[in-house]
Amino acid sequence: MSLRVEQSLSQLLHEALVSLRTLGKRSMLALLGIVIGSSSVVALINIGHNASVDAALIFKDMGTDTLVVQFPPKGSANVPMRTHLDLDAVRQAVPGIAHIGALSLFSGPIVFHGRSVNANFVGSTPDVAAAMRLTLQHGRFLSGFDVNETYAVIGADVAQALSAPGDPLRLGDRVRINDYLFLVVGLLQPQPRAMLMPVQPGESLFLPAEGMRRIYAAPQINNLIIRAAVGQDMEHLARAAADALRAQLTEHDVDIQVPQQMIDGMTRQSRTFAYLLLALGAISLIGGGVGVMNVMLMNVSERRREIGIRMALGARQRDIRNLFLLEAVTLTAVGALCGAVLGMTAAWLYAWLSGWVFDLAAAALPLGVGSTLLVGLFFGIYPAVSASRLQPVEALRDE
Known part of the structure; x- marks a missing residue:
């Protein structure tokens, strides 16, 4: 049973890659959008994290147990x-x-x-x-x-x-x-x-x-x-x-500066800054997701006859849905991995130009890659469901 499932998944993945390859330039443009969105999320999370680390260094050598008094x-x-x-x-x-x-x-x-x-x-x-x-x-x-x-x-x-x-x-x-x-x-x-x-x-x-x-x-x-x-x-x-x-x-x-209060305020400010950067990256990522949905809808439209033949030969609705959903996720996964590499490179370059010590944010890669895959899954559901609901007779009439 497990061998049959592995063969089925392997066959679906092979068909998805072949289909994406036949799309040519359209799949490359959608992939580019995903790469830009994913790299934006990874890079901006790291840039925000490194900005916070650099700001915290101001207080490092003073120590949080030190008070400065003015009069x-x-x-x-x-x-x-x-x-x-x-x-x-x-x-x-x-x-x-x-x-x-x-x-x-x-x-x-x-x-x-x-x-x-x-x-x-x-x-x-x-x-x-x-x-x-x-x-x-x-x-x-x-x-x-x-x-x-x-x-x-x-x-x-x-x-x-x-x-x-x-x-x-x-x-x-x-x-x-x-x-x-x-x-x-x-x-x-x-x-x-x-x-x-x-x-x-x-x-x-x-x-x-x-x-x-x-x-x-x-x-x-x-x-x-x-x-x-x-x-x-x-x-x-x-x-x-x-x-x-x-x-x-x-x-x-008597005016006394408490470093811990400044550190807490700077931490809140850095967190707000990081959320803003993350929102900008998310907007870019959503734009890439829309591109994936557009490509997948065109893919469904051009393959109506193929879908009809598959259904006539016994393919179930969930088989058609899974095929197109896997294509969308595969396209997104490739874009997520490429975007992660590009985003890390951009974040390191920005830190180097700013004179900061580069420090990898723990959440950058999981959040960047994970959010990209979720966007691809979300924007791939509608085209996949649309393909699975086609009637075989109507699909076979298409030339």
């Missing part, structure tokens, strides 16, 4: 921010804080052996390194004992810019800022850019917060970096930290 003035008054905050009091009031550091920002030229480069000057408290996940290549970071010292920790980009062949900037060298010489006690490793951080470590020179007065007459705290302990509710922690900081401030408010 906008209350009202319209432009009041300078304080130069000192009691960070220990904040840590005691909010036990979920693992590390907290303050940043005072300024910028200007650094000179080393006659070479000059502009950089960010970051007055920092000792806990900044842990809060910002700074990694040292050589030396150490600033400690609480360095408040009155002219010590500096230099980012990798700044160190490279100040170096020259045969004369690199090393640990223990001194760099000049205005009229002061600062001893280099640490060199940072190169780190990826973290878009939410108020300063990029590689482009910065870190000084003791109290030492900022040597290069800037009125330093003020611009930001706090808070890193939470493991397993904390970041929104709850942000509210508690804001309350603790407001208790020390009178003329400034």
Whole structure:
């Protein structure tokens, strides 16, 4: 019984391929429409996925356990921010804080052996390194004992810019800022850019917060970096930290950025973008399905006499229906496979031109090929049913 079924399916598939081959250019045009539709679905799903992955990389190195605090003035008054905050009091009031550091920002030229480069000057408290996940290549970071010292920790980009062949900037060298010489006690490793951080470590020179007065007459705290302990509710922690900081401030408010909220919002936006791209691909795929139905209807019209002969020789309605339905599915399956290859190639090329790292979306191939086959099945049903309902006598009268 199973052998008979396999022979029947093999015979139907052979007849379907022969019939599609005889259609010539018409089947090729329908196949082209299916290929374009299928490739559009596969490519657009992958492009949307890669756009989402690339956007998520912005937050990767910052970490979802990090908060960035800003201090906008209350009202319209432009009041300078304080130069000192009691960070220990904040840590005691909010036990979920693992590390907290303050940043005072300024910028200007650094000179080393006659070479000059502009950089960010970051007055920092000792806990900044842990809060910002700074990694040292050589030396150490600033400690609480360095408040009155002219010590500096230099980012990798700044160190490279100040170096020259045969004369690199090393640990223990001194760099000049205005009229002061600062001893280099640490060199940072190169780190990826973290878009939410108020300063990029590689482009910065870190000084003791109290030492900022040597290069800037009125330093003020611009930001706090808070890193939470493991397993904390970041929104709850942000509210508690804001309350603790407001208790020390009178003329400034507290604005805390919660990365997880931004990630969730970006995820929703990326999902909407992916749905839009998928809808565009589906429209293209439906257009290909209409082409398949048109070809199959013309095929039925031209083979009315053949259908009549088959029925006269004993073919049942379901045999005729299955024959034409298999032709439609076969045409669609070939288009789906070709479209999958073309779509993956297009998505990879788009990612390469955009500077993204290509990442294959898990749903791209199953959804692209599966939706194409369903479209072919849907648009092939009507021609197949129409062929199966022809009356043998009427079909045999056709010349």
